[in-house]
Amino acid sequence: MKDVKNHFEEEAEEYDGLILKLIPGYQEMIDSLIRSIPFESSKPIKVLDLGCGTGNITSEVKKRYPQARVTCVDLAENMIEISQYKLARYDDIEYQVADLRDFQYGEDNYDLIISSLAMHHLRTDEEKIAIYQRIYNALTEGGVFLNADQVLTSSEHLEKVNHEQWKAFMLKTLPLDEVEEKWVPTAYNEDHPAPLVDHLDWLRDVGFKEVDVMWKYVKGAVFGGRK
Numbered sequence: 001m002k003d004v005k006n007h008f009e010e011e012a013e014e015y016d017g018l019i020l021k022l023i024p025g026y027q028e029m030i031d032s033l034i035r036s037i038p039f040e041s042s043k044p045i046k047v048l049d050l051g052c053g054t055g056n057i058t059s060e061v062k063k064r065y066p067q068a069r070v071t072c073v074d075l076a077e078n079m080i081e082i083s084q085y086k087l088a089r090y091d092d093i094e095y096q097v098a099d100l101r102d103f104q105y106g107e108d109n110y111d112l113i114i115s116s117l118a119m120h121h122l123r124t125d126e127e128k129i130a131i132y133q134r135i136y137n138a139l140t141e142g143g144v145f146l147n148a149d150q151v152l153t154s155s156e157h158l159e160k161v162n163h164e165q166w167k168a169f170m171l172k173t174l175p176l177d178e179v180e181e182k183w184v185p186t187a188y189n190e191d192h193p194a195p196l197v198d199h200l201d202w203l204r205d206v207g208f209k210e211v212d213v214m215w216k217y218v219k220g221a222v223f224g225g226r227k
């Protein structure tokens with residue numbers, strides 16, 4: 001996790017421009033996550049954003065839910081600092097520098113828990129499942145968890161197809177040596193995605209209902225469930 005922390009501490013200032021070049025359909029993915037939130041926009045929902053980065057998802061949540069109170073959690077202080085700067089006009093957002101494995105989630109605490117491109121940095125299936133259980137416990141009855149993340153397919157062939165599609169996407173805006181010598185090895189070292197079908201099983205196993213996939217493109221997916 002040290003590598004992941006250092007990576008995002010260093011990349012924080014360039015992150016917002018860079019992520020659009022690295023993740024096919026990044027904006028569409030966020031739009032899908034936001035569209036999938038089932039609450040009325042006037043509701044003063046309590047929200048937790050896990051691995052908030054520079055605050056992109058929270059920013060969209062606040063546009064649609066002006067009365068939402070959000071807790072933003074991230075491992076990297078520099079990422080949190082940028083979200084504080086970008087979201088400075090809101091006085092109902094709380095920030096915590098924490099590893100989402102150590103964060104105190106509490107019980108019956110949030111109406112909505114969201115996470116985007118963070119959970120695949122957890123190394124093992126056990127860590128991902130343990131976080132899903134804490135997320136479930138931390139939601140109020142009827143509360144919703146939505147995860148936009150990098151996932152695997154269930155076949156070697158589809159993995160190859162997605163990997164080539166991902167590289168072709170990056171090469172539209174980034175030079176070949178940067179893609180091959182930086183971004184592909186970084187993903188290899190720091191990303192530990194699990195198959196989407198496993199995530200769905202894990203969510204059901206910890207108790208979620210209405211588990212579903214709302215969006216899928218190349219390596220990305222938006223999925224979640226309701227307590």
Ligand SMILES: C[S@@+](CC[C@H](N)C(=O)[O-])C[C@H]1O[C@@H](n2cnc3c(N)ncnc32)[C@H](O)[C@@H]1O
Pocket residue numbers: 001004005008019050051052053054055056057073074075076079098099100101115116117118121122
């Ligand atoms: C690719 S960025 C995504 C940021 C933001 N959610 C977005 O979609 O733009 C991943 C973020 O997750 C954070 N992160 C990764 N592992 C984490 C962990 N174990 N605990 C807390 N934050 C973590 C990183 O510091 C980074 O800011």
